[in-house]
Amino acid sequence: MIVPLPTLDYQSADAPQQFALSLQHSGFAILRHCPVDHELVAHTYQDWQTFFEGDDKVHYTFDPKIQVGYYPFQTEQAKGHTTPDLKEFFHIYEGHPLPRGIGDATWNLFDQLKQLAIELLTWIEAQAPLSIRSDFTEPLDTMIADSKETLFRLLHYPPLPDTIPPGAIRAAAHEDINLITLLPAATGMGLELLDAEGQWQSVKCDRGDIVVNVGDMLQLASQGFYRSTTHRVVNPDGPARHQSRLSMPLFLHPRPEVVLADGKTARQYLQERLREIGLV
Numbered sequence: 001m002i003v004p005l006p007t008l009d010y011q012s013a014d015a016p017q018q019f020a021l022s023l024q025h026s027g028f029a030i031l032r033h034c035p036v037d038h039e040l041v042a043h044t045y046q047d048w049q050t051f052f053e054g055d056d057k058v059h060y061t062f063d064p065k066i067q068v069g070y071y072p073f074q075t076e077q078a079k080g081h082t083t084p085d086l087k088e089f090f091h092i093y094e095g096h097p098l099p100r101g102i103g104d105a106t107w108n109l110f111d112q113l114k115q116l117a118i119e120l121l122t123w124i125e126a127q128a129p130l131s132i133r134s135d136f137t138e139p140l141d142t143m144i145a146d147s148k149e150t151l152f153r154l155l156h157y158p159p160l161p162d163t164i165p166p167g168a169i170r171a172a173a174h175e176d177i178n179l180i181t182l183l184p185a186a187t188g189m190g191l192e193l194l195d196a197e198g199q200w201q202s203v204k205c206d207r208g209d210i211v212v213n214v215g216d217m218l219q220l221a222s223q224g225f226y227r228s229t230t231h232r233v234v235n236p237d238g239p240a241r242h243q244s245r246l247s248m249p250l251f252l253h254p255r256p257e258v259v260l261a262d263g264k265t266a267r268q269y270l271q272e273r274l275r276e277i278g279l280v
């Protein structure tokens, strides 16, 4: 039986416990009433919708050395997949300029999400058993607080083409590489997670909710106490086929020199994983 993911109230007294339980069980949690401005989310989506609809984007084509910029439609394929995903996206990192026409909302949202992530990492740490916590090489929140590696990915899944390459979906099944991911509710359905029984479950959330998921780096650092769960974005049916979908995950990455486990640094781990998905 599929038990849907609960939506948790960030402001409730037991939010830290409920949040950590959800991450242990499914690798995902849905939070409502977070200190993230809904207007800012809407504004950011508007700016990037305009960007992806325009012709200017090709002038920002990504620089593979620094992984910044615009990745055209069907550039990325998930680990172990041969068909590229039906998506285009833009990678931004702190300190790098945004495309013309993108206003302050994007950086303001980045800052609000990062502050929230810092707090959520203190919850994640406090809720882990001492035997797990004591092996963290430093507090989880300081791993990311001054990091310049955190990646904001603005994603656009265009309306589906008339002919879809066999096996191609909006985002093929994958796990995130980083510590945790914060995902403001996307503009459309489609996100699914693979639950412990091997069933795909739709991640249902409302506008304004924040979805949080565990990445491989946290799974590694917590010796599997927190699970990094496989997820994907499926192609819609019916009229939604003709609609685009936007989403904007913030991938929280530690400073490169942070040791995750067994002497392995975040830098070493990230390079291994990027090679696997063909991004370096």
Ligand SMILES: O=C(O)CCC(=O)C(=O)O
Pocket: 153, 155, 171, 176, 183, 186, 191, 231, 232, 233, 246, 247, 248, 249
């Ligand atoms: O678009 C989404 O809802 C999720 C995207 C995702 O999982 C990713 O980019 O890693």
Ligand SMILES: [Fe+2]
Pocket: 174, 175, 176, 231
């Ligand atoms: Fe992901």
